């Protein structure tokens with residue numbers, strides 16, 4: 001079975017030494033968020049995730065969820081419900097939510113750290129509260145006051161959970177195709193009818209009520225994505241006074257059988273004239289969804305990061321224990337029948353790849369968390385605007401790259417175990433199966449790439465990218481003359497110039513041929529991810545240089561590995577971008593199969 005130990009030392013390093021979170025929170029007027037308090041929260045989060053959630057990870061995978069077809073009730077794996085009650089008891093359900101609605105209003109950057117721990121400990125379980133977060137965001141920003149009181153407060157307090165109901169059989173990425181209908185009723189509510197598929201936490205036994213946030217069409221709605229509205233549809237009906245009534249006409253019709261995250265209930269939900277309340281303006285549902293996308297996509301990026309961290313920890317332990325063959329340069333443990341496999345360069349390649357992607361990825365993700373805090377609390381409108389642009393640029397990179405790297409890291413970790421990795425007992429194959437969903441839901445990698453290239457780079461004229469490039473250039477200037485990081489600064493400057501030129505090149509080609517955007521998008525996304533990590537690794541070396549010598553040495557060695565062996569992947573992505581759309585589009589669809 002795989003185990004999990006929250007990487008508190010690196011989490012603290014990234015939050016406090018690298019990102020200067022304590023000073024940032026004070027500057028944002030968050031004097032309540034002292035280092036002492038946040039340390040205590042992180043430690044308690046580590047205790048809860050290690051001792052309560054992590055032991056349930058394999059149990060959830062083995063048992064899965066079960067549906068009673070007669071009632072539509074779903075039973076979660078043994079221990080899941082009890083863990084949720086402890087989660088609520090510990091006040092975790094509303095960690096970063098506003099105090100007005102029962103939350104603790106702690107900084108988002110800390111919430112991000114806790115989310116990483118939850119996902120590493122038990123991704124399937126983490127999906128239940130995760131979807132509540134999306135519902136909280138939607139109701140906070142778009143709900144009427146009575147809706148916030150009636151729906152938001154019980155979700156923040158953990159008494160109810162939330163879902164996001166977008167997907168239908170004929171409508172996945174392209175939400176303009178959705179068919180679920182909403183008919184107005186005399187009491188101001190709407191009758192919601194249709195079928196949604198793949199709904200995470202659509203039904204479960206954690207709480208008595210579930211608030212489904214459903215995208216549907218009003219009778220006179222325009223066709224396509226401009227005619228979609230958002231509705232709150234509770235499992236138990238709720239009136240405008242917040243009074244809970246009888247069972248609503250919404251029911252789980254089936255549970256999907258999946259490759260991984262078996263403990264997460266993925267439901268077919270049937271709405272049969274169910275009572276729903278319009279959230280936000282008619283026909284503006286898609287825009288409401290877009291405003292929630294940053295936090296939902298960052299949250300899925302953290303799932304990739306969490307799984308990669310757990311995979312790394314377990315493969316590192318195994319590589320130190322497993323004895324096979326002697327080191328090429330002579331025995332390292334002559335008293336043993338063979339050396340531990342960590343002596344072999346190829347095993348080190350797999351371990352260091354994970355370490356570099358996990359620790360660099362953590363800096364990338366937590367930085368996004370601090371930007372959310374700046375946007376929420378800065379009194380300077382210019383600073384908020386710049387943070388919005390930068391966050392918008394980083395989010396598709398965080399979602400797309402952290403999940404692709406999560407898949408890669410769980411693959412390397414399994415490979416470190418040899419054939420034992422393929423055997424269920426060690427839990428490594430579960431991590432690899434669980435990781436696979438993260439590149440698919442909440443927008444596939446291809447869709448993140450289109451968002452980055454088509455929207456953030458071209459439509460928004462690269463405002464976020466300019467912020468990113470400025471941040472890197474400022475760092476390089478500030479470090480001029482610092483011997484600790486000198487070896488990384490020139491390559492970083494050259495990389496930034498190339499990154500900008502690639503962006504300009506895509507824009508120029510796209511002006512002549514729109515297919516160029518789609519042809520370049522995946523490679524531009526991955527290039528951007530590796531470039532961003534080059535920045536975070538150089539900064540990590542600078543930030544750790546004056547700290548504990550062993551820690552600083554490990555950061556420097558990993559940064560060198562990153563620059564020497566992973567950053568060259570940008571060469572391949574650059575070549576693919578520059579090859580343009582021609583090689584992709586010239587073969588007619590009917591000729592793929594000769």
Ligand SMILES: Cc1cc2nc3c(=O)[nH]c(=O)nc-3n(C[C@H](O)[C@H](O)[C@H](O)COP(=O)(O)OP(=O)(O)OC[C@H]3O[C@@H](n4cnc5c(N)ncnc54)[C@H](O)[C@@H]3O)c2cc1C
Nearest residue numbers: 164165166167172173198199200266440441442443444446
């Ligand atoms: C376990 C699980 C849980 C989920 N939870 C939820 C949930 O809680 N709520 C919810 O509403 N949905 C949920 N989903 C649905 C999920 O978000 C969708 O599966 C996902 O958005 C992709 O849609 P699709 O599966 O229909 O694929 P499609 O949209 O059919 O895409 C198929 C392929 O085509 C590519 N593609 C499509 N359009 C384009 C384009 N314009 N350009 C380039 N490439 C394109 C995609 O990248 C993909 O590779 C869940 C799915 C799963 C499997």
